[in-house]
Amino acid sequence: MTSRITIDPISRIEGHLRIDAEVDGGRVSKAWASCTMWRGIENILIGRDPREAWLFAQRFCGVCTTVHAIASVRAVEDALKLQIPPNAQYIRNLILIHHALHDHIVHFYHLSALDWIDVMQIPKADPAKTASLAQSLSSWTRNSPQEFKSAQDKVKALAASGQLGIFANGYWGHPAMHLPPEVSLLGFTHYLQALEFQRKSNQIVAILGGKTPHIQNMTVGGVGNAIDLDSLGTLTMDRLTMIRSLVDEVIPFVHEAYFPDVCAIAGMYPEWFDIGRGAGNYLAVPDLPTDSGASSFDLPGGVIFSGDLAVVKKFQTAADPDFRTAVTEDATRAWYKGGTLHPWKGQTVPEYTDFQEDGKYTWVKAPRYSGRPMEVGPLSNILVGYVQGHALTRKWTDLALDRISAVARRKVTVDQLQSTMGRYGARAIRSAMLADLAVKHCELLTNNILGGDVATHNPPQFSKGEIEGVGTHEAPRGTLSHWVVVKDGKLANYQAVVPTTWNASPRDSKGNIGPYEASLMRNPVADPERPLELLRTVHSFDPCMACACHTFDPDGREIATVKVL
Amino acid sequence: MTKVLIAGIGNVLLGDDGAGPFAIKVLESQYDFSDDVELADLGTPDLDLPVHLASADAVILLDSAKFGGEAGSIRLFRKQDILRSAPRARIDAHSPALVESIALARMMGTLPSDLLMIGIQGSRFEPGSPLSRAVRDCIPHIIDFVRRELYRLNIWCEPKASAGAPRVWWDRTENAA
Numbered sequence: 001m002t003s004r005i006t007i008d009p010i011s012r013i014e015g016h017l018r019i020d021a022e023v024d025g026g027r028v029s030k031a032w033a034s035c036t037m038w039r040g041i042e043n044i045l046i047g048r049d050p051r052e053a054w055l056f057a058q059r060f061c062g063v064c065t066t067v068h069a070i071a072s073v074r075a076v077e078d079a080l081k082l083q084i085p086p087n088a089q090y091i092r093n094l095i096l097i098h099h100a101l102h103d104h105i106v107h108f109y110h111l112s113a114l115d116w117i118d119v120m121q122i123p124k125a126d127p128a129k130t131a132s133l134a135q136s137l138s139s140w141t142r143n144s145p146q147e148f149k150s151a152q153d154k155v156k157a158l159a160a161s162g163q164l165g166i167f168a169n170g171y172w173g174h175p176a177m178h179l180p181p182e183v184s185l186l187g188f189t190h191y192l193q194a195l196e197f198q199r200k201s202n203q204i205v206a207i208l209g210g211k212t213p214h215i216q217n218m219t220v221g222g223v224g225n226a227i228d229l230d231s232l233g234t235l236t237m238d239r240l241t242m243i244r245s246l247v248d249e250v251i252p253f254v255h256e257a258y259f260p261d262v263c264a265i266a267g268m269y270p271e272w273f274d275i276g277r278g279a280g281n282y283l284a285v286p287d288l289p290t291d292s293g294a295s296s297f298d299l300p301g302g303v304i305f306s307g308d309l310a311v312v313k314k315f316q317t318a319a320d321p322d323f324r325t326a327v328t329e330d331a332t333r334a335w336y337k338g339g340t341l342h343p344w345k346g347q348t349v350p351e352y353t354d355f356q357e358d359g360k361y362t363w364v365k366a367p368r369y370s371g372r373p374m375e376v377g378p379l380s381n382i383l384v385g386y387v388q389g390h391a392l393t394r395k396w397t398d399l400a401l402d403r404i405s406a407v408a409r410r411k412v413t414v415d416q417l418q419s420t421m422g423r424y425g426a427r428a429i430r431s432a433m434l435a436d437l438a439v440k441h442c443e444l445l446t447n448n449i450l451g452g453d454v455a456t457h458n459p460p461q462f463s464k465g466e467i468e469g470v471g472t473h474e475a476p477r478g479t480l481s482h483w484v485v486v487k488d489g490k491l492a493n494y495q496a497v498v499p500t501t502w503n504a505s506p507r508d509s510k511g512n513i514g515p516y517e518a519s520l521m522r523n524p525v526a527d528p529e530r531p532l533e534l535l536r537t538v539h540s541f542d543p544c545m546a547c548a549c550h551t552f553d554p555d556g557r558e559i560a561t562v563k564v565l
Numbered sequence: 566m567t568k569v570l571i572a573g574i575g576n577v578l579l580g581d582d583g584a585g586p587f588a589i590k591v592l593e594s595q596y597d598f599s600d601d602v603e604l605a606d607l608g609t610p611d612l613d614l615p616v617h618l619a620s621a622d623a624v625i626l627l628d629s630a631k632f633g634g635e636a637g638s639i640r641l642f643r644k645q646d647i648l649r650s651a652p653r654a655r656i657d658a659h660s661p662a663l664v665e666s667i668a669l670a671r672m673m674g675t676l677p678s679d680l681l682m683i684g685i686q687g688s689r690f691e692p693g694s695p696l697s698r699a700v701r702d703c704i705p706h707i708i709d710f711v712r713r714e715l716y717r718l719n720i721w722c723e724p725k726a727s728a729g730a731p732r733v734w735w736d737r738t739e740n741a742a
Contacts, residue, residue, distance in 0.1 A: 041578055041579075041692040041693075043692065043693065044578055044692055044693035055734070055735075056578065056735065059576060059577055059578045059608060059735070060578070061609075062576060062608040062609025062610060062611060063609070063610070063611050063613065065608065106612055106613075110612050110669075111612070154672055158672065165648065165668040165671060165672060166665060166668035166669050166671075166672055192673065195615065195616070195669075195673065198616075199616045202613070202616065212613075213607060213608050213610055213613060214606070214608060
């Protein structure tokens with residue numbers, strides 16, 4: 001029997017991700033990813049001053065604010081060939097690292113852990129047994145029986161009240177959920193603690209950026225922070241010390257709670273290392289530059305094709321010459337006019353049809369790299385680093401695979417990271433690396449200032465004529481690039497190729513399916529009315545359809561609909 | 566001491582979705598508040614909202630809403646009204662999360678004792694468009710509801726002696742005016 005599942009959570013004002021899948025014999029045989037809102041937001045920027053573009057760009061998405069701000073100033077700096085002072089690199093890097101840690105923690109605990117943890121099993125757990133299990137996994141200080149008991153009481157109280165509140169819509173009791181109650185309680189307890197640590201990580205962004213969610217300190221040519229070790233209202237030694245102490249609080253949560261939790265849960269669902277392999281092509285740009293001219297990076301970049309982990313083409317610069325020329329966007333199957341264009345020539349002219357599975361069916365264009373669909377995100381970041389022998393990537397990846405294999409009682413390999421569970425693992429590995437790098441960049445900044453360098457900004461100069469630039473950033477969801485054309489000091493074109501566009505991309509003119517679509521192929525579906533397995537795979541990418549309206553709809557309901565074909 | 570957060574929610578680049586942040590700019594430019602009041606344009610904070618809620622004893626949210634009224638009409642929602650809607654299962658990270666945020670804060674025990682959401686029915690959400698006429702015209706009524714709530718909470722708020730123009734930097738039509 002073939003059935004058609006449509007998951008379309010919000011079909012009214014807001015535009016969001018819609019997934020359509022045909023299921024045949026309990027497995028997905030065809031899939032379509034569709035974004036239901038027009039993403040023509042870049043058009044707002046045309047004609048504006050390139051120096052203020054970042055202010056608008058950071059409003060593209062309500063949660064990934066800083067990443068768009070930084071990609072935007074980098075794009076204009078690239079067009080002007082403008083270097084920024086070392087302090088500006090380090091301040092930006094610290095903002096990027098802590099935004100990413102915040103984002104990865106929220107993704108695992110608050111957006112996807114409950115795809116794996118059955119909350120309704122939590123009341124059955126023994127808090128003392130949970131504590132001894134947790135203590136065997138890590139030295140995290142908040143793994144006491146009391147801590148687990150108090151988290152369990154919160155779930156019991158909700159269950160007793162008959163109003164599940166935040167948990168009202170979960171797929172509880174689904175046959176694909178099979179964690180022991182103690183592991184569910186462990187994960188859920190850290191879910192509660194995670195709120196505190198994602199907040200601390202965000203506080204670092206606020207101290208450096210002036211405010212969150214919208215930072216105030218970005219500027220083309222550097223950052224707006226004045227550094228004066230003695231004066232108030234600037235970046236002082238006191239504030240640097242405050243940042244360092246917050247960093248020292250966040251790191252243990254990442255290394256001793258998040259990382260071991262993911263390894264343990266992944267090890268208990270080893271079958272998910274064989275499900276959800278995507279496009280098999282991986283793209284990551286280098287990031288966290290360690291010098292003014294961005295000639296070396298703490299996160300490596302490159303491309304891998306066809307799942308072949310023997311070969312990586314390494315990127316030497318933030319916008320490698322190959323990257324500049326290889327990226328195109330194909331509008332054949334998206335609701336836009338035009339064929340395949342380079343982002344500097346890119347157009348955003350809508351041409352809406354209905355959802356036509358053999359024609360146009362989404363508001364997302366299909367970005368391609370040398371004509372190939374590419375997966376972006378932590379998995380790409382980790383694979384590209386691992387294959388080129390990057391030491392920090394290898395250290396944490398090998399540790400994760402050892403731990404997962406020990407729990408699973410079978411060998412889980414780097415190759416198997418190309419899977420739904422591999423994406424969760426890669427995000428935790430990347431977070432562990434970022435926690436190490438947080439300390440490093442704190443020290444780079446402090447030492448550079450103590451060495452007497454207080455420069456934070458090189459002023460930009462615009463002249464007559466046309467220039468082009470690309471700003472890249474390896475964001476929490478993967479490679480982000482902003483492409484600008486500046487003519488006589490004004491923006492003549494602006495295109496943002498965002499991570500979710502790469503991953504949620506539709507079919508292209510050659511019929512190649514996008515990474516989400518590829519990852520859903522052959523996914524098991526036990527119960528079409530409750531397609532938990534599809535959500536697991538889609539959530540593994542951490543989708544963000546970005547730029548969405550937020551309008552509160554008191555009657556809104558999520559719905560998965562199923563139709564027998 | 567009651568700490569009050571007045572927060573505008575919505576994407577300022579998407580027409581009427583930015584009604585809340587717009588009203589915050591008007592409040593900032595035209596009124597003085599007691600030191601316990603924080604005004605914030607939170608954009609679309611999604612699941613970061615509980616963090617902001619946790620720092621306040623009372624919260625007034627200004628957000629665009631869809632309740633089927635005419636554009637520019639206003640409806641008030643208290644905690645219970647919002648919690649009555651079940652949170653939705655989410656496919657992506659950043660779907661609107663007001664209900665989830667409030668439900669999460671309640672479970673964590675960090676939900677402020679007073680919470681009022683002033684919902685504004687919008688009509689135009691195209692990227693880059695200014696507020697629709699109807700929503701622009703309802704801003705004084707929103708301000709009025711904010712002031713009444715502050716009065717109820719016994720929090721000081723007065724018109725500024727010399728009010729400036731609101732600094733709505735994202736809106737070309739406002740800047741021209």
